[in-house]
Amino acid sequence: MKNNLFSHKLMEDNISTKHLSAITKFIKKKPILTNNVKVKEFEKKWSSWLGVKYSVFVNSGSSANLLSIAYLKSKYQKGEIIVPTLTWSSDIASILHNNFKPVFVDINLNNLAISLENLKRKINKNTVAIFLTHILGLNGLTSEIIKLVKNKKIIxxxxxxxxxxxxxxxKKIGTYGLISNFxxxxxxxxxxxxxxxxxxNSKEVYEICRMLRSHGMVRETTSPKIKKYYVKKYPDLNSQFIFSLPSYNVRSTEINAVLGIEQIKELNKNIKKRNANFIHFLKKLDKEKFYTKFNLNGQSNYAFIIIFNKNYRNIKFRKKFEKILNKKKIEFRRGTSGGGNQMRQPYVRNSLKFNEKDFRKFSNTEIVHHYGYYIGNFPGLSKNKINKLTDVLNNI
Ligand SMILES: Cc1ncc(COP(=O)(O)O)c(C=O)c1O
Structure with missing residues (x-):
């Protein structure tokens, strides 16, 4: 139901017939379908698009998070990892799974990312890393954060x-940290x-993550030096079956990689369209009702962000807002990324014993948790439809 206002989905036109044909064409050749040459080709193309030396393709962004923290675990026995309260569950779950302590920091409203002032207060001698999240296409980095991690020697x-x-x-985000996940x-x-x-850009991270991706297996490394080390140290083991670290199987397949290779060709073009859509959306949005002062420098939007302004942050307006969006069949997600304040989620609050008083200390995240939303922004969206969407929102 393309361009039908009253069926505005979170996503519509991201896999085309052209993409499916590329997959069919590939499969017809009866190739190996597990992690093989197409995965390598996609990794190479992605590294070149992003501007890094190495990439490891896995089966989800959450698996990428898990392996990044598992890498840290292979280097550090324990410590604290600073995370924003507004992020995805697997950022924090991977910290908990690897027995690090998550330390929460509130966000700024203008970029929805970790707040520098709060961050400074949480750094101590036990801090191993900061796991920064760039939310909904907004850049979360600042020169001060980069300087801070450098001075404090934090990852x-x-x-x-x-x-x-x-x-x-x-410069693209994802090229600043030791590791970045997509x-x-x-x-x-x-x-x-x-x-x-x-x-x-680290050869060491690359080699360890390659092993971690496939059960921790040494044969997955491209480094003859690492292979030699393990084979020599463990002569009682078959060199094809040496498991270096406790790990998982988070590989993807050749089919997914073929789709990735096709999709990356259109990425820049689609980003441009989506950014223009978001700028138009913000221009049309009622500034009295909705917060629009986002820092859009370097943005790469994929979903329209809606946050109520102060006078509208109440349950009555929220109920009305959701009722109207439901009636108009405009799909939405309250809380934005990960549903809002992660501290409120059972997997965090039950294990770390947080309560209502604790949640409320993270005031900006709380605003987004209770009064923040996103709705779909896809490349094929017309200005006319954006106007109709903002009309619905502004008239609530
Ligand atoms: C900020 C963020 N990190 C990690 C993830 C996890 O990605 P995936 O759904 O591919 O596991 C998501 C999911 O959408 C996310 O929004």
């Missing part, structure tokens, strides 16, 4: 799962149906 990890192509200082989930900037990428 910077970037979750770019919602922000492919966003830039800080004219998701190719169905509704994102580009898709491999399910999929994720771990990106880095």
């Amino acid at each position: 910077l990890l970037e979750d770019c799962c919602e922000s492919h192509g966003a830039k800080f200082n004219s 998701s190719f989930y169905y509704a994102h900037h580009m898709t491999t149906i399910e999929g994720g990428m771990i990106c880095t």
